[in-house]
Amino acid sequence: MKELDSELPSEDEDKNQTVINRIRQIAWTVIIAIFAVAMGVGGGYWQWGQDETAEWKQQTEMAALYEQVNPKDGYALPVSYGDLGPRMIEAGVIDYDAFMGALSRGGDAVSNRQIDIMKQGSDEQIVITPENAHFLLNYFWAVGLANRNSILTDGAMVQYSEGQIETFASTGGWTLATKPVTEIYASMDLISLTPEQQARVVDVASAVYRPCCNNPTLFPDCNHGMAMLGLLEWMASNGATVDEMFEAAKYVNAFWFPQQNLEMAMYLKANQKMEFKDADARMIVGAQFSSGSGFAAVHQNLQTSGILPQAPQQGGSCGS
Numbered sequence: 001m002k003e004l005d006s007e008l009p010s011e012d013e014d015k016n017q018t019v020i021n022r023i024r025q026i027a028w029t030v031i032i033a034i035f036a037v038a039m040g041v042g043g044g045y046w047q048w049g050q051d052e053t054a055e056w057k058q059q060t061e062m063a064a065l066y067e068q069v070n071p072k073d074g075y076a077l078p079v080s081y082g083d084l085g086p087r088m089i090e091a092g093v094i095d096y097d098a099f100m101g102a103l104s105r106g107g108d109a110v111s112n113r114q115i116d117i118m119k120q121g122s123d124e125q126i127v128i129t130p131e132n133a134h135f136l137l138n139y140f141w142a143v144g145l146a147n148r149n150s151i152l153t154d155g156a157m158v159q160y161s162e163g164q165i166e167t168f169a170s171t172g173g174w175t176l177a178t179k180p181v182t183e184i185y186a187s188m189d190l191i192s193l194t195p196e197q198q199a200r201v202v203d204v205a206s207a208v209y210r211p212c213c214n215n216p217t218l219f220p221d222c223n224h225g226m227a228m229l230g231l232l233e234w235m236a237s238n239g240a241t242v243d244e245m246f247e248a249a250k251y252v253n254a255f256w257f258p259q260q261n262l263e264m265a266m267y268l269k270a271n272q273k274m275e276f277k278d279a280d281a282r283m284i285v286g287a288q289f290s291s292g293s294g295f296a297a298v299h300q301n302l303q304t305s306g307i308l309p310q311a312p313q314q315g316g317s318c319g320s
Contacts, residue, residue: 065265068276070258074129075251077231079238083121084143084190091188092178093146094118099138099176108134133255138176141223143191144230145174145184150198151205151229152186156219170226197236204232204245208285210253211260211295216287217249224256243281250281253290260299263308264289267298270307 088094096118100110114135116122128136152158157165166172171181193201205217210224220226228249235245254261264284265276276284288294302308 062266065269065276066258066262069254069261069265070130074127075248075255077126077128077235077248077252078240078244079235080125081117081122082234084234085118085139086121087188087190088142088146089118091146093184093188094142095176095178099142102138102176103135106134128252128255130255130258136252137223137227137256140227140230140234141170141174142176142230143234144220144226144228145170145181146186146188147190147230147233148186148188149191149193149201149229149233151202151218151220156215157221160219160221168221170220170222173223191233191237193233193237200236200240200242200245201229201232203242204249205229207282208232208246208249208253209287209291209294211257211290211292214287214291214293224253227256228252246281246285249285250279253285257290260290260295263299263302264295266307267302270305271301 085094089096099118100115103110103114108131113122113124114132117124117139126136157168157171161167165185166181171185174181174184177184202218205220205228208217208228209215210217210222210228212222212224215221215225217225217228217232220229231248231252232245235248240248261276261284267289268274268276268279284290286294289298299308
């Protein structure tokens, strides 16, 4: 994944509306069909009613699955925003106008709350929702990129960079700063970690994958990986346990990759009679499900079994 991003991810991640839109379209189709039958249009009423009832039930179940993956009330993380925003702006890691402009161009409505988070900091608890998922992706991307940590200074990023750290999507793709990324990379003591907290980060980061590639968070070569690293570091510094970090990764990944995680939920329900909300977080974020190849196998299984008759549009992607 040494592919250089030309700009920040666009709202391709807003393809997370694909599933909801599909459900709504089918719902309107059913409503129109009911109206047509009521007016005496068409034949085979009883067979139609049976078929449509079955389809409606299927779509209702799909909507319930989606609610498990992306709860409408969001997922609350056991941390607040703190003062990371203003510190990154002051250090030039974030160009405030460019950062907010990128959100607006991507279709996000910038809220007064987000302005305060960036300019003043906030003690408000972080709750990830479909509406702020892109904001949090970029916010923690900057955190992970700028924070000085041995994962960045001694890990896979350095080992595979061939002396050009800016060639990764997570580095060269960060264009919302006031200085070159080579001056930003691992340049700030944003987050202080004890040896035990660092060990927790390494433990979780080595086991959390994203479906855009086959790399764990320990090799954060794309925006999602770098953002997850920043989040895990921030959580560890605030006393989060390993279990809390895995659970957070499960739901944050689900908001960043909604389509892929919905398919994982479908797979679990069809093959293991398990609900997504009850699934072990380590399993969901692990290579079996959340790596690029792992998700591809899940997707193929759904297609082969007829649960997915055609390939749906994908959710988030690295640096897209």
